[in-house]
Amino acid sequence: MKQSNNTAVTVASAGIRANSDISKYSDIHFSIMNEMGIDIGGFTRTQLDESSFKRYDVVIGMSDLHKQFIKLNYNRDIPLFNELYNGKEIPVNIGLPDSPDFAEQMKQLVLFFREAIPIVLRNLNDQTKLR
Template structure:
C-alpha cells in the first residue's frame, strides 16, 4: 500500500505523519507500505516557521533526515492507494481542483470528521507542538490498522 499525507505547506503536519509512519514501519519491519507527504502549496515561504517539530521528533528517535517538501500533483492519484488530508482545507482543495475525495487523518484514525490542529501562534507553542507530534506518532499504528479494513 502507498500512502500520501497532505497538508498546506508540506512542512509540519503531513511531514510529521510521514516521518512518524516511516519510523513505525521500520521498527516493525513492514516493507509492504510506502509513505510520503506533500502540500497544496509546498512552494510557500516557510522561513518564518518554527522547526521545533523536527527537534521533538529527533528526541523521540524519529529520523528526520530525508525531509523534503513536495508540491501536490494530479499524478499522485495514480501513485498512491490512499491520500489523507490533515484538515478540511486539504480535503476541500482536492475536491475543488481535482474532483476527488480523500480521507481526513482523524477520519481514518478515530472516525471523526475533524482536523489535526496546529496552533503556530499560540502562547504555549512548544507544548502544542509536543502534543501534535505525540498525537500523530501515537496514531500511526491505528491509521495502518484502520486502512487495512478500508482497502
Template sequence: MNIMFVCTDNFTRSVIAEFCMKDFLRRCNNTSIKVTSAGIQANNDISKYSNIHFKIMKELNIDTTGFTRTMFDGKFFNEYDVIIAMSDLHRTYIKEQYNRDVPLFNEIYKGQKTSVNIGPPDRKDFLEQMNKLVHFFYESTPLMIRNIEEFRTKTHPLIDSN
C-alpha cells in the first residue's frame, strides 16, 4: 500500500506524519507500506519557518534522512492508494483543482472531520505545541495504519489490501 500525506508547504505536518510512520514501519519490519508526503504549495519560501520538529523527531530517534519537499500533483492519484489531507484547506484545494475527495488525517484517525493545525512560530507556546504535534503523530501511527487499511477497504472494496 502507498500512502501520501498532504499539507501546505510539505515541511511540517505532512513531513512529521510521513517520518513517524516510516519509523514505525521500520521498527515493525513492515515493507509492504510505502509512505511519502507532498504540499500544495511546496515551492514556497520556508527559510523563516521553524525546523524544531526535525530536532524533536531526532530526539525520538526518528531518521529524517532523505527529506525533500514535493509539490502535490494530480498524477499522485495513480501512484498512491490513499492520499490524506492535514486540513480542510488541503482537502478543498484537491477538490477544486482535481475534483477528487480525500479524507482528513483526523477523519481516518479518530472519525472526526477536524484539521490538524499548528500555530505560528511567534506564539509563546510554539515549542510546546510543536512537541505535542510530533508526539501526536508519533503516538497515532499504529492506530492510523490500521484505520487506513480499514478506510481503504471500505472505500475501494475490490482492491486487494495486501
C-alpha cells in the first residue's frame, strides 16, 4: 500500500487459528517480502473475532475453510480473495511447508498477492460504487 501511495486503505491480517502452533511453518514469506521491499513492520498474529467485523469494512478469506468457519461461528458470508481478484470461487494455494520447493512456492505466492492486490482494490471499489 505504501508503494502505491494508497492512504485510503488499511490492510490487516487476522486468522481463524492465529493462536495455534505454527512451528512447522516457515517464516520464509517474511524474508521474501523484506527482500522485495514490502514493509512487514508491525505484523502480529491476530485472532479473527466478532470485533473484526466492526473494525473492518471487508473480511476476505483465503480458503473454503475460512468461509465455512466464519459462516459457522459468526453466521456471515465472506468472499474469497480470488473471487475479488478474478471472479473465481477458488482458494488461494498456500503450499505445504514440507514440500521440497516450499521456498519457491512462497515466493510465487508473494508475487501473486503483489500483482493481485491492486486489482482486488479496484474491484472492491467498483462494488462499493454499485451499492
